[in-house]
Amino acid sequence: MFPSFLRAPLRRLAPIALLGLGAACAPLPEAEAPVIATPPALPAMAWDHRPEGAQWTDATLAALKSHGAPLLSQVPADIGTWCPGYVTADADGRAAFWAGMLSALAKHESTWNPAAVGGGGKWFGLVQIAPATARGYGCAAGSGSALKDGVSNLSCAVRIAARTVRRDGVVSAGMRGLAADWGPFHSARKRAEMVNWTRNQSYCQPSQTARVASANSAG
Template identity: 45%
Template sequence: MPVLPVLRGLCLGLVIALPACTLSAPPPEPEAPEFSTRWDHRPEADLWTAAKFDALGREANALVRTVPRDIDAFCPGYVEADTAARKAFWTALFSGLARYESGWRPEAAGAGGRYQGLLQISPATARHHRCDLSAPRGLYDGATNLRCAARIAANSVARDGVVTGGPGAWGGVARDWPPMRNGDKRSDIAGFTRSLPVCQTS
């Protein structure tokens, strides 16, 4: 596939800072693929999935453009996947992470309210990453929390070039979310995402 001129310039300029940056854009995005998330049993499932997809096409698009060095552990088909399939992978990954962070409860509060919502984000971290907290419930609004998490992860994954890294060199999603540094929890989440049709190799 021809390389987009803008993407080529971006990658050449950032190749040292972003070792995972590739010189090929994902194929054009078709209709959203059918895939499972771990919050499918929740009444808010469609809203949460839509919010995550939208964020991945906007403020967190760096997640879709980046090919992390350890992506095969989570989604072997990611390199060949189109934009919609990559969005599906990241949405599924965060649905698994939300299980360990909040039990999929948007009202969850940790450390006396220091960490809030589905992905247990602190207001200070949200402000640092310029998340939109205009919803009345702020980070306790599921869609708001997921959009903010996507923005945070996009910065970390693009910078570190990994989904999680490993012991002694944690990065990417594991930089901000401790469950990804736990072997059993990480393996559970990775096992779920690897099973997705969008993560299969051709």
């Protein structure tokens, strides 16, 4: 029991103490959830239905930004046939076209089967590269077994394309460009199918700015 002269001050302090206790028991504000950046969507490829598709796309785009970089600075003479928007595209758009081109080629070379072996044991992998050809172009994958790895096969294909397209100045014409090493470009049906596929992808559409400029120049 407190003496009477202390009771009044204590009564005045009680509400303050309870207020402090209530504040201490109030729920803390929830921490804000961290913002997680969404990776950009991969460009559409002809092999997207395959479980390895995203890996192949990533690897091909990476190869195009490294040893395939010369392709991205070149405008082949026949690019309007294959990819109308290529001329005005940025590096990412151009890389998407070349990756898409290889994905369309892989359909006719191996039906997207990385373990495919053709020509009686002469050609291997997604885009059917001969080990001797791979070594001649300086590819890291120089054996049949190495070329049956999808990523290695596509990296080698990028290296080959960077050499032949730069040398000949075309995507494919006669025995030049990609046609120097891959047979499907010599089949009218397969070539037409590849052309139709690549030129209809979103990354091959002319930009709105380019369309307006073209219309103005025509007028």
